[in-house]
Amino acid sequence: MSKSKDESKNLPKKEKFSEWYHELIQKAEIMDVRYPVKGLYVWFPFGFKIRKNVYDILREIMDREHDEVYFPALIPETELGKEGEHIKGFEDEVYWVTHGGNTPLDIKLALRPTSETAMYPMFKLWIRSHANLPLKVYQIVNTFRYETKHTRPLIRLREITSFKEAHTVHATFEEAEEQVRKAVSYYKEFYEKLAIPCIICKRPEWDKFPGAVYTIAFDTIMPDGKTLQIGTVHNLGDNFAKTFEITYETPDGDHSFVHQTCYGISERCIAALISIHGDDLGLVLPFEVSPVQIVIIPILYKGKEEIVLRFSGEIYNEIRGKYRVIMDDSDERPGAKYYNWEIKGAAIRIEVGPKEVEENSVVVSFRDERKKFKVKRDELTEKIDTWAKEMRERIYNKALEKFKEKIKICENLNEVKNWIKEGVVLTYMCDSKECGSELDEVGNVLGEILELPIDVKMEGKCVICGKKGKLTAIAKTY
RNA sequence: GGGGCCGUGGGGUAGCCUGGUGAUCCUCCCGGCUUUGGGAGCCGGUGACCCGAGUUCAAAUCUCGGCGGCCCCA
Numbered sequence: 001m002s003k004s005k006d007e008s009k010n011l012p013k014k015e016k017f018s019e020w021y022h023e024l025i026q027k028a029e030i031m032d033v034r035y036p037v038k039g040l041y042v043w044f045p046f047g048f049k050i051r052k053n054v055y056d057i058l059r060e061i062m063d064r065e066h067d068e069v070y071f072p073a074l075i076p077e078t079e080l081g082k083e084g085e086h087i088k089g090f091e092d093e094v095y096w097v098t099h100g101g102n103t104p105l106d107i108k109l110a111l112r113p114t115s116e117t118a119m120y121p122m123f124k125l126w127i128r129s130h131a132n133l134p135l136k137v138y139q140i141v142n143t144f145r146y147e148t149k150h151t152r153p154l155i156r157l158r159e160i161t162s163f164k165e166a167h168t169v170h171a172t173f174e175e176a177e178e179q180v181r182k183a184v185s186y187y188k189e190f191y192e193k194l195a196i197p198c199i200i201c202k203r204p205e206w207d208k209f210p211g212a213v214y215t216i217a218f219d220t221i222m223p224d225g226k227t228l229q230i231g232t233v234h235n236l237g238d239n240f241a242k243t244f245e246i247t248y249e250t251p252d253g254d255h256s257f258v259h260q261t262c263y264g265i266s267e268r269c270i271a272a273l274i275s276i277h278g279d280d281l282g283l284v285l286p287f288e289v290s291p292v293q294i295v296i297i298p299i300l301y302k303g304k305e306e307i308v309l310r311f312s313g314e315i316y317n318e319i320r321g322k323y324r325v326i327m328d329d330s331d332e333r334p335g336a337k338y339y340n341w342e343i344k345g346a347a348i349r350i351e352v353g354p355k356e357v358e359e360n361s362v363v364v365s366f367r368d369e370r371k372k373f374k375v376k377r378d379e380l381t382e383k384i385d386t387w388a389k390e391m392r393e394r395i396y397n398k399a400l401e402k403f404k405e406k407i408k409i410c411e412n413l414n415e416v417k418n419w420i421k422e423g424v425v426l427t428y429m430c431d432s433k434e435c436g437s438e439l440d441e442v443g444n445v446l447g448e449i450l451e452l453p454i455d456v457k458m459e460g461k462c463v464i465c466g467k468k469g470k471l472t473a474i475a476k477t478y
Numbered sequence: 479g480g481g482g483c484c485g486u487g488g489g490g491u492a493g494c495c496u497g498g499u500g501a502u503c504c505u506c507c508c509g510g511c512u513u514u515g516g517g518a519g520c521c522g523g524u525g526a527c528c529c530g531a532g533u534u535c536a537a538a539u540c541u542c543g544g545c546g547g548c549c550c551c552a
Contacts (some may be wrong), residue, residue, distance in 0.1 A: 009505070009517065018549090035489095036528095148479095150548090299515055306509085330506065335516035353515060363515085372515095 037160030089210025283345030297354035428460035428469035
């Protein structure tokens with residue numbers, strides 16, 4: 001085996017995160033990056049299966065109290081421009097449809113950068129009385145943003161293909177507040193299932209969603225120490241209600257503006273999934289979302305093919321109804337198959353050779369640990385659920401360890417400036433604008449911490465002025 | 479926002495400076511033989527100079543523009 005052969009087959013090491021990510025996306029057949037338009041990528045069948053498994057979880061959570069809907073992708077300029085702050089936040093990155101065939105359109109149509117302005121004129125028609133409230137809907141759609149910065153598959157896209165956006169409407173601000181709390185707990189549950197540790201914080205005033213009263217965001221920490229925003233929850237107050245004249249009749253016959261929230265998660269959740277758990281050999285996925293939960297590899301010695309295939313076939317038939325399982329009886333050597341399924345994150349590998357047939361056992365290996373051990377044939381099926389659960393816990397704990405290593409509590413500005421190059425800074429910040437913008441020049445102020453998977457004191461002295469401050473995260477961001 | 483580098487079979491590359499040979503090597507892929515417990519071997523095969531304009535007898539190579547990609551700094 002020559003060195004050059006090795007290099008052309010292997011992934012770059014994960015320490016070179018940017019290269020690793022770029023190649024893994026292709027080698028694991030998640031996305032084809034060769035589509036000839038900047039910022040647009042193609043989902044391969046395998047990648048799309050990951051997407052389906054992940055979004056099935058998200059959908060299950062949403063379906064508990066939201067109805068799924070679909071609003072059009074085109075928004076008339078007249079609606080998009082109604083909310084002043086909102087349009088200011090997006091106008092530089094809107095794609096416009098200006099012609100129907102060769103005929104210029106009277107009113108230009110925007111490809112949705114997000115759907116508030118598509119939905120809310122309709123909400124005005126839907127909502128008439130307090131009996132119509134609350135309204136809770138979601139949709140999973142593509143959205144378009146003309147990104148001028150460096151685009152990256154799943155992370156910075158011109159077409160976001162998988163934006164789950166929920167929109168709710170309530171009678172009062174307090175009810176909207178309650179919905180925000182629920183949304184945060186839903187997203188927490190979602191990311192726990194994906195074994196992704198998150199920082200939950202309240203975005204500073206200058207970084208909130210355009211048109212919102214406030215924004216709560218989920219960020220995770222990528223292997224290079226930069227953070228990735230992977231979910232947002234906005235309390236819109238009655239800002240949009242006033243713009244779009246969404247009112248309801250109260251029980252005593254008055255008319256009031258509604259209060260709204262919206263919250264979203266995009267395919268960045270899959271970027272996080274891949275980046276946080278993957279290793280030098282490829283994808284590592286929690287059992288629940290892996291497209292190949294179990295792969296059976298028969299080891300076919302000459303003359304023994306038949307007994308080995310029969311034995312592994314029986315196992316395959318026994319578990320295939322319950323799990324996503326593949327029997328790899330292709331004409332490759334076992335070692336090559338191991339590598340191929342490791343890059344794709346097959347969670348459990350079962351090896352069956354002549355020895356196992358004789359002993360009535362199998363050899364099992366978990367993708368995250370890569371040790372091999374023997375299991376009795378009859379005990380195999382009943383153990384899978386337990387293994388899956390333990391694997392998710394191991395993966396989460398490992399992710400949490402790495403997460404902790406990249407966070408540091410900084411006592412002074414110098415420490416902040418040094419650590420920002422390595423990872424996420426936690427420090428204390430007062431609510432004055434001056435201190436905020438001073439810190440925002442060092443890194444991006446993610447905001448006041450609401451929740452963290454590690455124990456830290458929530459209040460302290462502002463790192464700039466020394467007055468009373470709150471625990472705040474600062475980081476380089478994607 | 480500013481700067482730099484690059485575009486050659488499906489993937490990775492040599493060739494470009496100094497224009498002219500049958501465009502190099504690895505991998506993938508296809509067919510055959512053989513083999514199978516961590517990327518086997520041998521034989522045979524398919525497949526490429528980003529697009530457009532220009533210079534020239536002649537362009538992968540030089541010039542300009544477009545499109546696309548990568549990296550660094552703010």
